[in-house]
Amino acid sequence: MLKKILPIWFKNRVNTFRLRGKNVTCNLCEKQFITLMPSGIPLRANSICPSCGSFERTRIYWQYLNQLPGFFQSKKVVLHTAPESILYNLFSKNKNFEYHPIDKFEDGYDYPSKTVHMDIQDLKFPDNHFDFILSSHVLEHVLDDRKAMKEFYRVLSPKGFAILQVPMDINRESTYEDETIVSPEKRKIAFGQYDHLRIYGMDYKSILENVGFIVEINNYSLEMSADDRFRVGFGSGEALYIVRKPNKS
Numbered sequence: 001m002l003k004k005i006l007p008i009w010f011k012n013r014v015n016t017f018r019l020r021g022k023n024v025t026c027n028l029c030e031k032q033f034i035t036l037m038p039s040g041i042p043l044r045a046n047s048i049c050p051s052c053g054s055f056e057r058t059r060i061y062w063q064y065l066n067q068l069p070g071f072f073q074s075k076k077v078v079l080h081t082a083p084e085s086i087l088y089n090l091f092s093k094n095k096n097f098e099y100h101p102i103d104k105f106e107d108g109y110d111y112p113s114k115t116v117h118m119d120i121q122d123l124k125f126p127d128n129h130f131d132f133i134l135s136s137h138v139l140e141h142v143l144d145d146r147k148a149m150k151e152f153y154r155v156l157s158p159k160g161f162a163i164l165q166v167p168m169d170i171n172r173e174s175t176y177e178d179e180t181i182v183s184p185e186k187r188k189i190a191f192g193q194y195d196h197l198r199i200y201g202m203d204y205k206s207i208l209e210n211v212g213f214i215v216e217i218n219n220y221s222l223e224m225s226a227d228d229r230f231r232v233g234f235g236s237g238e239a240l241y242i243v244r245k246p247n248k249s
Contacts, residue, residue, distance in 0.1 A: 024233050028054045028062050028086045036233050041192075046233055052086040056235035057136060060221045061163060062087070063232070064240060067220075072096065076131040079155065081120055082138045088112040100125075120148040125155045133162035140166050140196045149211045153245065161244045164208065167192075172201035204241065213243035 029052035083101040177198035184194035221237035
């Protein structure tokens with residue numbers, strides 16, 4: 001009962017103290033631990049940072065962006081869908097960013113304070129507006145994901161880029177979806193989570209290309225050793241799907 005009534009911030013402080021050590025460093029909050037906390041079904045070890053709540057993929061994005069020369073030092077208009085709290089905090093404090101965090105609000109969820117209610121299938125922004133878009137594990141929740149991808153394409157600047165990340169089954173050749181599966185229980189069985197509408201397969205690249213994007217698959221985290229991935233909390237690594245508009249000049 002006590003665990004249920006304790007506030008999240010207090011639990012985080014307890015876990016941060018309990019797991020303190022020097023085996024793993026979170027690159028977002030820069031704290032060190034013996035190990036990170038497990039998460040997921042089935043459980044993934046060394047996953048959630050007990051201090052800032054970041055996941056493996058969040059830390060991979062952050063390191064990738066920090067490797068780009070001048071990324072955080074140049075003026076940018078940024079779109080961030082379903083913003084992770086730690087990235088919201090870091091992006092919103094960057095004086096070089098005109099930052100737009102959006103999400104489709106649902107009952108029972110908390111959202112960072114300046115997040116705007118918006119459906120990615122109908123973005124309320126002009127064409128060619130954003131220099132950078134980050135959409136992490138959102139498209140699998142969307143009824144018409146191709147429409148959402150076309151909206152991302154529309155609002156992305158010709159000189160910009162986006163990271164459009166989805167959970168993938170690398171052993172599946174084609175994306176699996178079935179519109180007749182509507183109950184949360186059946187969706188969990190079919191797609192792995194009650195609010196997922198599909199499982200993306202290795203055809204995700206071609207789906208993005210059919211929208212018009214040039215797709216780069218960046219495997220830098222997969223190419224690290226297992227020991228190095230553990231030390232930075234990257235899990236088993238994850239390929240990044242980085243997209244741009246074709247150069248028409």
